[in-house]
Amino acid sequence: MRRLLNDRAPYLLIAPTVLLLLLFSITPLFVAFVMSFTNMDLAGIANFANVDWIGMTNYLEIFKDEVFLQALSNTVVYVVIGVPLVIALSLSIAIAINFGRGKVFEWFRVVFYMPSITNVVAVAVVWGFLFNPQYGLFNFILNTVGLPDVPWLQDPFVAKLSLILLALWRAVGINMIIFLAALQGIPRTYYEAAALDGANTFQQMFKITIPLLRYAIFFVTVTTLIGWIQFFEEPFIMTEGGPLNSTTSLALFIYQNGFQLSNFGYAAAGSVVLFVLIITVTLIQFRVQKNENPY
Amino acid sequence: MIPKEKPVAVNVKPERFSPIPKVRIGKKRNRPQWLLGLVLTLLGLCFMLPFFWMVISSVKTDAEILALPLTIWPDQITFEHYVNLFVNLNFLTYLKNTILIVVASFFGLLLTAMAGYAFAKFTFKGSKVLFIGVLATMMIPGQVTMIPVYLMLNQMGLTNTMTGIVLPGLVGAFGVFLFRQFMTTIPDELLEASRLDGASEFRIFFSIILPMSKPILAVQGILTFIGAWNSFLWPLIIANDESLYTLSVGLALLQGQHGGNYGLQMAGATFMVVPIIIIFMIFQKYIIEGYNISGMK
Numbered sequence: 160m161r162r163l164l165n166d167r168a169p170y171l172l173i174a175p176t177v178l179l180l181l182l183f184s185i186t187p188l189f190v191a192f193v194m195s196f197t198n199m200d201l202a203g204i205a206n207f208a209n210v211d212w213i214g215m216t217n218y219l220e221i222f223k224d225e226v227f228l229q230a231l232s233n234t235v236v237y238v239v240i241g242v243p244l245v246i247a248l249s250l251s252i253a254i255a256i257n258f259g260r261g262k263v264f265e266w267f268r269v270v271f272y273m274p275s276i277t278n279v280v281a282v283a284v285v286w287g288f289l290f291n292p293q294y295g296l297f298n299f300i301l302n303t304v305g306l307p308d309v310p311w312l313q314d315p316f317v318a319k320l321s322l323i324l325l326a327l328w329r330a331v332g333i334n335m336i337i338f339l340a341a342l343q344g345i346p347r348t349y350y351e352a353a354a355l356d357g358a359n360t361f362q363q364m365f366k367i368t369i370p371l372l373r374y375a376i377f378f379v380t381v382t383t384l385i386g387w388i389q390f391f392e393e394p395f396i397m398t399e400g401g402p403l404n405s406t407t408s409l410a411l412f413i414y415q416n417g418f419q420l421s422n423f424g425y426a427a428a429g430s431v432v433l434f435v436l437i438i439t440v441t442l443i444q445f446r447v448q449k450n451e452n453p454y
Numbered sequence: 455m456i457p458k459e460k461p462v463a464v465n466v467k468p469e470r471f472s473p474i475p476k477v478r479i480g481k482k483r484n485r486p487q488w489l490l491g492l493v494l495t496l497l498g499l500c501f502m503l504p505f506f507w508m509v510i511s512s513v514k515t516d517a518e519i520l521a522l523p524l525t526i527w528p529d530q531i532t533f534e535h536y537v538n539l540f541v542n543l544n545f546l547t548y549l550k551n552t553i554l555i556v557v558a559s560f561f562g563l564l565l566t567a568m569a570g571y572a573f574a575k576f577t578f579k580g581s582k583v584l585f586i587g588v589l590a591t592m593m594i595p596g597q598v599t600m601i602p603v604y605l606m607l608n609q610m611g612l613t614n615t616m617t618g619i620v621l622p623g624l625v626g627a628f629g630v631f632l633f634r635q636f637m638t639t640i641p642d643e644l645l646e647a648s649r650l651d652g653a654s655e656f657r658i659f660f661s662i663i664l665p666m667s668k669p670i671l672a673v674q675g676i677l678t679f680i681g682a683w684n685s686f687l688w689p690l691i692i693a694n695d696e697s698l699y700t701l702s703v704g705l706a707l708l709q710g711q712h713g714g715n716y717g718l719q720m721a722g723a724t725f726m727v728v729p730i731i732i733i734f735m736i737f738q739k740y741i742i743e744g745y746n747i748s749g750m751k
Contacts, residue, residue: 165654165655168572168576168655168656169572169576169578169581170572170578172568172569172571172572172576172655172659173568173569173572173573173584175565175568175569175625176565176566176568176569176588176625176630177569177584177587177588179565179621179624179625180587180588180591180625180627182606183599183603183621183622183623184591184594184599184627185587185591185594186602186606187598187599187602187603187606188594188598188599188602190602190605190606191598191599191601191602194601194602194605199605204605204608252494252497255490255493255494256494258486258490259487259490259491259494260487263491264491264494267494267498268738268742269734269735269738269742270498270501270502271497271498271501272734272738272741272742273501273502273505273731273734274501274504276680276730276731276734277505277684277726277727277730277731278683278684278686278701278702278705278723278726278727278730279684279686279702280684280686280702280703280705280706280709280726281508281702281705281722281723281724281726281727282504282723282727284705284706284709284719284720284722284723285504285505285507285508285720285723286504287709288507288508288511288716288719288720289504289507291716293522294519294520294522294524294716296503296507296524299523299524328501328504331501336742339742360486385595388595389595389596389597391597392686396706396709409597410597413597413600413601414597414600417600417601417604418601418604418691423601423605426601427601427602430595430597430598430600430601431598433595433597433598434594434595434598437593437595438593441593
């Protein structure tokens, strides 16, 4: 018996994890795909006889659905504005911290990382209060220095920017840490050699630091892109997609159709579109990375 | 595996003995140092502002929160909102559920470590394919699996149960990957010696592998705790009864029902955020260095 257990050890060790992933990650992917061709709804859950195969109908309808198209364009705005900001800010902070000497700079890591670990609901509740038009701190500060009120969550376009601001605040920390880890892996001798050759700080940064961070920048870009395409919690808690669906993201659209309207088949079609989008963007990223001249 | 880097300050030392005159570097670098420190401090203060305002507002009276102009420091400190959370609202139940989820997620962490060990130290039929399969699940977005998983749990009769809340997120591919990365560095000779001494594979895992994996266990343990403490989406979807709500779900509910009561909301938020901040402050060194261990560069 013991012999038997020992021979099968690797299988027994991986069994729980593999089974759970199979059940809750891989199977659902196929279920979602199949479901997107049906009209699965509450009646369908109660009795599978009520579920009909409707072919491409969900997909044809979803691309005529104004809310979906709005959600798609909102998501593009989130990604196009948010991702470069996250990368630029977290990279700048990481370089600044790495450049600094002394214990103080180690504490900055903690300060900038902290928003990343805090609860998204709590944070959204707090920011909702900060954004409050009447009693919020942000407008109070603006008024104090003589600037007019900003309609943080009331104006369709400003609301998007406000959510990006919150998400930026949360996203900087973790990426900064990844950049810092990469920065500390660059041998100091490179900089010493460059300094001997007369390169100034900026030349060192653009000729040594940034090129050597290529892999880290690539990693952060891919993960940040994937994350922002799935933008969900911020609009879900703070605006519920409003005003006038101007902050609805693709992920929120899927959630609302699935769990609030119980159009499971339709929502599944939306999630397949989201999946295809993520895969496409990721593959493009890898292609671009490959074509670039490696060091 | 990357050798652990010393903090920046220590790395700088050799420069002092470099042939470049010390004075020149010192002079040139001193001003930027101060400037950088100043810029980072200002930015850091902006980053901390929401936390500061959250705590300050949570101890203000309702009247003071809604009084204009705003007061930066409370005139009168009150803890009534915190008392309210537990007396008039069900935060004690939410806390209990959240702790249950934390405990379950640590069991998940053990399963993840086991799988990481098997992938690191055994070559078995299908090990490569299985490992790639595990990694591939990282590519699947949560929104795609969300609805099917809900329907599957519904079929199994697990909606509105603690099991249903915990099960979908019990293990994660990224954790398996990190454990595997770390455990490949444990020397094979050590395992062989124990096998010769007649230790079973499970004994080896528990008495050799786990104790030697402390650094990665620390990182993963803290991150697992934070993740479980913050868990929101699955409890929201699966729990219909308030008796199964977690702190996050309870706080979202509070925001919906007591929209104008900012003191109460800030107290709830503080209660969720402060334990995490404290734990993070204590263990931040491990978490931040963990990213170096995991070889993400």
